[in-house]
Amino acid sequence: MVLVGVQDVHKWYGGQTVLDGVHLELTPGDRTALIGRNGSGKSTLLRLIHRVEAPDAGSVFVRAGVQVGMLEQDPDFPPDATIDAVADAAFTELDAAQLELETLERAGLDDSDRYARWEPLHEAFERRGGYARRARRDAVLHALGFAGRGAQRVAGLSGGETTRLALARLLMAQPDVALLDEPTNHLDLAMRAWLEGFLGRYPGAVVVVSHDRAFLDGACTRTVEVRRGALRQADVPPSRYREAERERELLEAKTRENQRKEHERLSAAAAQMKQWAGQNAKLHRRAKAMEGRVERFAQTMLDGPAPLDRTTRFAFPAAESGEVVLDARHLRAAFGERVLFDGVHLGLRRGERVVLVGPNGAGKTTLLRILTGERPSDDPRGAVRWGARVRVGYYDQALARFDPEATLLETLLRLVGERAAHDLLGRFMFPFEAQYKRVADLSGGERARLALLDLTMLEANVLVLDEPTNHLDLEMIEALEDALDAYQGTLVVVSHDRRLLTRLAQRVWEVDDGRFEDYAGDWSYYQRQRPLRRPGPAGDGDASGSERAATGGGPRRPDGDERSTWQLERAAERLEAEVERSSAALEQAEADLARLNDVAAERPDAVDASELAAAGEAYTAAEAALLTAMSAWSDVDTLLQGRRAAPDAAERLLE
Numbered sequence: 001m002v003l004v005g006v007q008d009v010h011k012w013y014g015g016q017t018v019l020d021g022v023h024l025e026l027t028p029g030d031r032t033a034l035i036g037r038n039g040s041g042k043s044t045l046l047r048l049i050h051r052v053e054a055p056d057a058g059s060v061f062v063r064a065g066v067q068v069g070m071l072e073q074d075p076d077f078p079p080d081a082t083i084d085a086v087a088d089a090a091f092t093e094l095d096a097a098q099l100e101l102e103t104l105e106r107a108g109l110d111d112s113d114r115y116a117r118w119e120p121l122h123e124a125f126e127r128r129g130g131y132a133r134r135a136r137r138d139a140v141l142h143a144l145g146f147a148g149r150g151a152q153r154v155a156g157l158s159g160g161e162t163t164r165l166a167l168a169r170l171l172m173a174q175p176d177v178a179l180l181d182e183p184t185n186h187l188d189l190a191m192r193a194w195l196e197g198f199l200g201r202y203p204g205a206v207v208v209v210s211h212d213r214a215f216l217d218g219a220c221t222r223t224v225e226v227r228r229g230a231l232r233q234a235d236v237p238p239s240r241y242r243e244a245e246r247e248r249e250l251l252e253a254k255t256r257e258n259q260r261k262e263h264e265r266l267s268a269a270a271a272q273m274k275q276w277a278g279q280n281a282k283l284h285r286r287a288k289a290m291e292g293r294v295e296r297f298a299q300t301m302l303d304g305p306a307p308l309d310r311t312t313r314f315a316f317p318a319a320e321s322g323e324v325v326l327d328a329r330h331l332r333a334a335f336g337e338r339v340l341f342d343g344v345h346l347g348l349r350r351g352e353r354v355v356l357v358g359p360n361g362a363g364k365t366t367l368l369r370i371l372t373g374e375r376p377s378d379d380p381r382g383a384v385r386w387g388a389r390v391r392v393g394y395y396d397q398a399l400a401r402f403d404p405e406a407t408l409l410e411t412l413l414r415l416v417g418e419r420a421a422h423d424l425l426g427r428f429m430f431p432f433e434a435q436y437k438r439v440a441d442l443s444g445g446e447r448a449r450l451a452l453l454d455l456t457m458l459e460a461n462v463l464v465l466d467e468p469t470n471h472l473d474l475e476m477i478e479a480l481e482d483a484l485d486a487y488q489g490t491l492v493v494v495s496h497d498r499r500l501l502t503r504l505a506q507r508v509w510e511v512d513d514g515r516f517e518d519y520a521g522d523w524s525y526y527q528r529q530r531p532l533r534r535p536g537p538a539g540d541g542d543a544s545g546s547e548r549a550a551t552g553g554g555p556r557r558p559d560g561d562e563r564s565t566w567q568l569e570r571a572a573e574r575l576e577a578e579v580e581r582s583s584a585a586l587e588q589a590e591a592d593l594a595r596l597n598d599v600a601a602e603r604p605d606a607v608d609a610s611e612l613a614a615a616g617e618a619y620t621a622a623e624a625a626l627l628t629a630m631s632a633w634s635d636v637d638t639l640l641q642g643r644r645a646a647p648d649a650a651e652r653l654l655e
Contacts, residue, residue: 006048009059033216086154086169255302267294323350330344571636
């Protein structure tokens with residue numbers, strides 16, 4: 001069933017063609033990654049599907065009764081609304097639909113007109129998960145960091161939290177078609193992993209625009225690329241799509257070459273036949289036929305290759321620093337009574353590559369600000385000492401050292417000559433006309449590219465990068481990856497881009513729940529070791545087990561769980577059995593509900609409305625029980641995986 005159809009749609013802005021006769025269909029279960037360069041038309045296509053913009057030609061079809069929802073990056077919540085009020089408002093349509101269903105059922109479905117209204121309404125209500133909406137509310141709010149905060153006013157949330165709440169509202173409402181433009185903005189790694197799984201089970205159609213490549217590969221099964229006004233589609237995730245596109249381009253190049261050779265052969269044969277026809281009138285018809293064959297073959301030949309898109313490559317030159325790059329001691333940060341980290345001692349040596357991770361709001365940016373001197377440590381003993389010949393480059397998307405009223409070209413002319421300025425701006429994907437934009441008028445992606453350009457000119461041998469991939473398109477992210485991979489200096493990076501973390505990390509710093517942890521290994525090492533170092537109470541710092549014993553805490557297992565491995569294995573077995581029982585109960589509840597619906601469809605007077613409502617409530621309760629059992633089993637399984645990854649580590653402290 002087609003939920004939304006885009007048919008021969010054209011869209012122009014001024015004299016620029018953004019979409020040129022594109023076609024797209026969305027059906028239930030579609031999980032589509034919408035990719036393309038910044039400014040290629042991705043957001044325009046989403047707005048057309050959402051019908052907040054109209055096409056200049058062509059049409060956008062939305063099936064009757066289908067709800068289309070789009071994530072708002074700047075949501076407008078009532079100023080006095082609470083998180084609970086926003087959550088309740090997400091179900092306004094579903095609550096109204098249930099009320100109408102109950103009204104129709106009480107009146108009796110034996111009336112053909114009432115049943116004709118009830119049937120499509122009930123089908124849409126089930127399709128959007130109406131019976132399970134309360135359980136979905138709890139799961140979404142918990143996963144996105146709003147559990148237990150229902151009474152908090154929206155006006156007191158940060159910008160990132162407000163955007164996350166808008167995402168939560170959309171997911172709770174579960175529209176038939178969900179349009180997600182950069183849903184991973186302001187999500188930490190755990191939230192992104194949860195959202196990836198949630199979208200994988202989404203019953204409707206999902207269209208996702210994101211610069212997180214690992215997220216797109218995990219959440220999406222189809223790729224649609226917006227390129228030069230056209231759409232290219234393939235039923236594969238983005239990483240495989242790009243490989244398939246390269247193979248297709250190679251095959252087309254070979255086909256063009258073969259067609260060219262065949263066209264030359266046919267043309268030569270037709271020319272020869274025409275020459276012979278001048279000497280023999282009987283060959284005139286044959287010559288005409290040969291010329292017609294050449295013309296028909298020319299019509300079947302592939303068009304020439306599309307003009308190559310501009311590509312970019314850049315580097316971060318760096319002079320050599322001293323061996324010891326950084327020595328920082330007694331670092332502490334707190335906001336009121338909340339301690340982000342305390343007693344942090346860290347150091348860096350030349351050439352190390354560190355990634356700094358942790359949940360949103362844990363203190364990552366605060367730690368970077370202390371290291372770069374923008375903020376002092378809250379501990380009066382705090383000291384940050386950079387080594388000999390160290391030159392620090394800080395990724396500053398705020399562009400503090402640039403004049404906001406100056407144009408891009410004027411900004412670069414103050415640093416380099418005119419030709420070099422044009423070359424640099426072109427390398428960072430600023431076309432000639434964009435080079436005359438004021439710095440104050442730059443988009444998020446343009447500001448990010450200018451900040452990177454600025455770093456390439458500093459010749460810094462220490463780069464401190466806070467979310468450098470935000471607002472960059474996929475091609476620029478890959479160019480940044482290549483530049484950082486070739487970088488000869490020392491690197492400290494905050495990012496939620498798992499591909500970038502996996503490629504760069506040689507050491508991982510984690511700030512979480514008031515604790516700082518230093519993992520002396522790459523990303524896979526961090527993932528294996530983290531369950532063994534689950535943070536304890538804030539303020540423990542790096543105290544050893546013997547130090548904790550001296551304070552009366554006793555030796556603890558590294559993962560913070562006092563159960564033995566044997567006990568965890570038995571708990572896992574019990575919880576697996578509980579998951580199986582809950583799953584069977586949910587299947588039975590689903591079957592009972594489906595049976596009653598079938599009976600009501602054939603004999604409306606044979607099913608009482610209260611019986612249908614009770615079956616719906618039983619289904620909701622069974623789904624909630626399964627979610628609870630799955631969550632408990634997942635926690636125990638994570639502990640067991642950590643124990644098994646280092647089987648002796650958990651026991652040595654107890655010997």
